[in-house]
Amino acid sequence: MLSIIIPTLNEEKNLSVILSCINKEKIKDLEIIIADAGSKDKTIEIAKSFNCVVTGGGLPAKGRNKGAKIAKGDTFLFLDADLKLSKNFVKKSLKCFLKEKLSIASFPIYPQKNNIYLNPFTLNLLYNYPQRLLERIFPLGAMGIMVKKDVFEKVGGFDETIKLSEDHCFVQDCSKIGKFGTLECSNIYMPIRRFERDGYFRTGIKYLLCTLHMIFIGPVRSDILKYTFDYEDNKKK
Secondary structure: OEEEEEEEOOOOOOHHHHHHHHHOOOOOOEEEEEEEOOOOOOHHHHHHHOOOEEEEOOOHHHHHHHHHHHOOOOEEEEEOOOOEEOOOHHHHHHHHHHHOOOOEEEOOEEEOOOOOOOOHHHHHHHHHHHHHHOOOOOOOOOOEEEEEHHHHHHHOOOOOOOOEOHHHHHHHHHHOOOOEEEOOOOOEEEOOHHHHHHOHHHHHHHHHHHHHHHHHOOOEOOOOOOOOOOHHHHHHO
């Protein structure tokens, strides 16, 4: 059984999109768990309308861990709430995951809207190609991660003390005890709202500094880079 776990906080504008995409695949042996951090909009109402299991959440790491705690599947798929997915994303991903006998996997990432700063070329250059080239020495995984339940439990889940890029750190921990790979049979399309709100240069520098911090110092456990989870609410302000 596959358990899809999605942490949320005020995602009424986006959640129905990703849930509709998953439901179109009509997968029988599947559960979707929404780990909500106290949404004040219709997020939970939307989740229940799609027959999702709803549990408490927190920051992304805490939400993913809480969802995993009640998950019934032997394989977990962690997704962000604001993503768009390629056609038959779940079926193709699970098939490739099992065929390649992986324990932990991530996906190529592309923007939902293309512009001069974010487009397939820049994402390939700055993330997707490095992800493939460095997967044996510095594996990366963001926004979408598939992992075997036993591997998740062995590493203790996501480190809730990490403020930014806890997903990359989780992937790296899992890759030490299981086989990691990039599932190129499926694509994730990320929103660009954070780039539009905070600025492309500023956001890019933040992610670069985070990566350098991880390489030379270790995980980011302070608020030095000022990451905000409730982004939609902050955007309104």
